[in-house]
Amino acid sequence: MKNDPLVAKLYNKMQQEQNEYRAWLLAQPPEEILNHAYEYSSREDILIALENASLRPAQLRALLESQAPLADFYKDYRDCDTNTLDVMTLCIADRADIDLMESTKKELAACLLSDRSIRPRTRGTAAIPRLHETERGMPR
Numbered sequence: 497m498k499n500d501p502l503v504a505k506l507y508n509k510m511q512q513e514q515n516e517y518r519a520w521l522l523a524q525p526p527e528e529i530l531n532h533a534y535e536y537s538s539r540e541d542i543l544i545a546l547e548n549a550s551l552r553p554a555q556l557r558a559l560l561e562s563q564a565p566l567a568d569f570y571k572d573y574r575d576c577d578t579n580t581l582d583v584m585t586l587c588i589a590d591r592a593d594i595d596l597m598e599s600t601k602k603e604l605a606a607c608l609l610s611d612r613s614i615r616p617r618t619r620g621t622a623a624i625p626r627l628h629e630t631e632r633g634m635p636r
Contacts (some may be wrong), residue, residue, distance in 0.1 A: 502556035508548055510566040514539055517566075535570060542569045 517539065521532055543566070551559070559565050 500553075501558075503546075503551070503552055504561055506541070506565065508555055509560065510543055510546065510569075513564055513566040514543060535574075538573060539566055539570050542566060542573065599608070 518536070521529055524532070538601060562568050
């Protein structure tokens, strides 16, 4: 977090709001906790995002006037048209590619270490020794 006292004040206010939300949430039955898991996680992400946000002093003062800035941020975030599933789909495809590459490396290493080692194809190379022998004056 930046050393700006307004950012620190807003962050502390939002952290206190999250602590109160967490205490309320932990007093709920397990099914209700699960119903609010996404909200809790998103609110934690909002706190992290605030640490990296570049806000002007006037913006910070306006946010500090809110009774519940974290709840306000979450509501705005929830109502945004985000492509979270598209991002997750890309991450799944990337992970699959990474795992495929690792699997291929392991298979190649196992193949090279076994008796089934990869040998270069010899098709078309039978004439090479003859050419070599001919160059030294040996008969074909």
